[in-house]
Amino acid sequence: MTTNRLCNLIGIKYPIIQAPMNWITGADLAAAVSNAGGLGTIGPNAGADTVTTDVDETAERLRRQIRKVKGLTDKPFAVNFPIGIEGVEQSEGGRKFSEKCVRVGLEEGVPIAITSVGPPQVYTRLLKDAGVTVLHAVSTANQARKAEEIGVDAVVCEGYEGGGHKATTEMATMTLIPLAANAVRIPIIAAGGIADARGMLAALALGADGVYVGTRFIATHECDAHPNVKNAVVQASDVCTISVDKWMVAGRDLKSPFTDKYLELKKTGASMAELWDFISTHTMYMGLVQGDTDWGEVPCGQSAAMVGQIVSAARVIEELINELPSALEQLRNRIPAD
């Protein structure tokens, strides 16, 4: 028996959600996390061995991933549906893509949807009517309130320290979580900066019901990231990431020649066309899948500096849970006696 609302809502043992990370969170990682008692999540471009702008190809690839994860676990799992901006037709983020992918998700009986990067009203009703539990990602307390009004089951509150984050509002986990907890009654999942039991304990202290862990799972055997990426995360220390932009491809990346060059281009007044050309020839696919950690983009959170070893996904869950009691004991010792 647990008193944790998120565990009860989703039907999981531990309130730990493996955050979707675009190309590199496929069925293997999702199943490993779910089998270990957390909630695994399939990312929107999971299983891709090429970059495509074909809607049907993308949707069918997702279908194969969903079928695969169902073969690997009988526990709940989630699929991330980036809602996207209406009219945008890129392979990542387009509304045409999300419509097709959501339809495939419904056909395949996905139990939990994590919607993100777009307004919650687009798919929440459709998903809820089909019996899907809907988690929606937000960056501010007001967005959390709106998502609750729309009817989502829980909100993922993404702090600025997290990897691949899109918001220009820059609210950190430390302030976003208590503000969201003041604003809504539905469960809150804290995202951004959480890689160990101390971070998990802090998130729960701030008012979160569970945690959303991305970066720590990059350095796992089951993650689809190129080995260069896993090694780069393990080797990263201290200030190892940077928020690369505020208006076009906002996101926190591992620092690299790519981020240096991009920021230099911006600083020296490059045109939007030049910046776009640079971005579209130095992609996440190059970084995450092909392993060019110098010139491809590698989205990554500040917590990479805390990751020291490539382990199994189950081991990540075990460490988070097993180290909670000692972290709690240390916390209690720091509280002054009155």
Place this chain on the structure above:
Amino acid sequence: MTTNRLCNLIGIKYPIIQAPMNWITGADLAAAVSNAGGLGTIGPNAGADTVTTDVDETAERLRRQIRKVKGLTDKPFAVNFPIGIEGVEQSEGGRKFSEKCVRVGLEEGVPIAITSVGPPQVYTRLLKDAGVTVLHAVSTANQARKAEEIGVDAVVCEGYEGGGHKATTEMATMTLIPLAANAVRIPIIAAGGIADARGMLAALALGADGVYVGTRFIATHECDAHPNVKNAVVQASDVCTISVDKWMVAGRDLKSPFTDKYLELKKTGASMAELWDFISTHTMYMGLVQGDTDWGEVPCGQSAAMVGQIVSAARVIEELINELPSALEQLRNRIPAD
């Protein structure tokens, strides 16, 4: 008896340090905090009723503030000495100023120094030799390690969500604290985003020995901020601050026509001279002391959104401490039973 290392080091009841905030944290606030069991801190321009570039006038003003606080409390208190950049001669941040102020601090027997905005080797030995306990403010784990090597007694680790923050590294409290805790053995004080018991509990969970609270103390009776500033903090909600710059006057401010205009000037390619002219005619003194919250600069942390009432400084300490047990109880309920 407490097991809290920071309380033992400084000789305080509660591990809560009132952060110095330049013009608005004078003897009245510092004494109220220290009398309530925390550590009050006098800011570098406390007690100013005008802007001066006179070194002696600044130092003598500080002497009056120190004498005043000693008359108001027999508990430990701190003085903030911004170390400043060698060769810079502005009234805020110049090395000439800090030399004179540190000398006055030593003459007046200041028990605790908080050094900031500069390298820790400049004054640590001098202060330690005189028996002063030295706390040094840093923004990265590597800086914390260097400060420990230099011999400071504790490090204040300032997260990006905090007000008036200077670092371009943007490490958030959520990641900075555990990384610093991994890097050093001396006590760690968490700064940035902490305004209530949930934040304090989270900071202690992350590995901090105590907390550094600034923004919450703006909205206190004893704070020297103009009433307009206190009201602005109380009224602020959700995303209410912005980090205004990365290369000249880096700092987190309450959003205002001032920050809008400044960011617009930057975006439209204003020269350094134009930007400097704008900054120097729209000062913190105008904002904080004269109460022009539209066109003066008002440094402020993201946690302003959590501040709902102007109360006494003692009440702030009481609420932080009295609400810890229930925050801890709620935290325990969220931890899954195994």
